[in-house]
Amino acid sequence: MTPTDRPPIARAACVGGGVIGGGWIARFLLAGIDVDVHDPHPEARRIVGEVLDNARAAYGRLTGAPLPPEGRLTFHDDLETAVAEADWVQESVPERLDLKRAVLARIDAAARPQALIGSSTSGLLPTDLQEGLAHPGRLFVAHPYNPVYLLPLVEIVGGRQTAPEVVTDAIERLAAIGMKGVHIAKEIDAFVGDRLLEALWREALWLIKDGICDVETLDDVIRYSFGLRWAQMGLFQTYRIAGGEAGMRHFLAQFGPALKWPWTKLTDVVDLDEALVETIAAQSDAQNEGLSIRRLEQIRDGNLVAILQALKTGDEGRGWGAGKLLSEFETELWRRATPSGNEPAAQADEGHELVVPPAWADYNGHMTEHRYLQVFGEASDRLLARIGAGTDYVAAGGSYYTVETHLRHLGEAHAGDTLRVRTRILSSDDKRLHLLHDLGRADGETIATGEHMLLHVDRESGRSAGAPEHILSKISGILATQEPAPETEAIAGRAIRPAGNGAA
Ligand SMILES: NC(=O)C1=CN([C@@H]2O[C@H](COP(=O)(O)OP(=O)(O)OC[C@H]3O[C@@H](n4cnc5c(N)ncnc54)[C@H](O)[C@@H]3O)[C@@H](O)[C@H]2O)C=CC1
């Protein structure tokens, strides 16, 4: 089953809009889902707005796939109205059992019966959270990782009363927004991820307290070594390789005995007294001098985007781990963005609207060059889908390849501008398809044009081949009915002329 065959989340509610709630809000909105938010914090709108700015910037760099139009964000003073229409309610209030129980009881009473309710708790047992709920079967832990809009994992943990189908449904719905729901079979305090993180954190605090190293050295030890390994192979797969050709059995035989040596202080609880807090805080301040939290978040997001993109190319282009997940999600985004090809061929091209994301701006504040090619490339893909040469046709062995492109920049576009791209077929024969895209504003001003020559190919032989009749007839239908060419068509086919003998 592909992600889109799964029941989608049309509307989400987020109760709590802090670090984690803000991340969920961004994840949902950027997946095209409307989000209703309740958070009594007087500055909740500003805080969520800043998280969203970071998330938009990160997504602008993360993917060239066509993201759906952003969902609508609405804040509510009242929890009950915020959750009333949601398909998925995500609770992200502070980590206190009494507070969470009170908030979840109100959510449960006000939400629609079929709505799923996830709690972001880092460690509380779902069974404890279910106590006193009228409909405990639809409550589960959905524990995410910060930043929620970039890290795809969600630990799904059911309590004693959680209905098994709710767990499956939750995992399916998360897949549709590019997340990986992992079902933790038995409920346990802090689940799996935070158990592991707690062990590392505990040991790290001892290493600082005992003066073995400072916080910068400790972070270096992680980020220059096993931190890099973990992002791509986790723990067991990494150690299998460390066992050499004999693999995991040899690794366990060689390093197993060390477990009995005094290598850790894991069971001791470090006393976070004033002196230790001061040591850690002062070293952390020195480590981060001049870097605000927002700036650190931006650096973190940029690095995470780069790692995800690298993982997308892993395993000889097949993608690996979180990069493979991203690649599959992008395929799905392309599929959703392109028509099925079953529409009547003569259907008018109403154009495709887009808002220029902040991350697309260059150092001049203008939409940067390669994004024009992205916009026009996506417009070509939509046209190909309209003529029946979309992703299904490509999978069946046929395709159109672009063999020549001519971009013209006629105006300026800035972040936040709403633009529309329209596509016209200029000419075609059985192999060639000559397209002109026009990127403009609502008032008719053309910002840029993209002229492309595409060649129909048989993908197996890698050679050009005549397109089948069902495609050619759709092309004829469009040619016969499309609006007369705008003025911009006058530029079609024009070449860049050299400046005299080459002097500028
Ligand atoms: N910060 C992290 O790294 C992670 C936190 N979590 C979990 O996410 C949950 C939230 O944690 P953070 O976002 O870090 O905390 P936070 O303090 O940043 O945000 C909590 C938000 O809840 C709001 N709030 C308080 N009472 C409320 C109520 N009655 N109704 C609605 N909103 C209310 C606050 O105004 C605040 O904006 C916790 O359960 C935490 O364990 C999960 C994964 C990672």
Ligand SMILES: C[N+](C)(C)CC(=O)CC(=O)[O-]
């Ligand atoms: C510190 N923490 C326990 C709240 C961390 C998490 O729950 C997950 C994360 O993002 O590290």
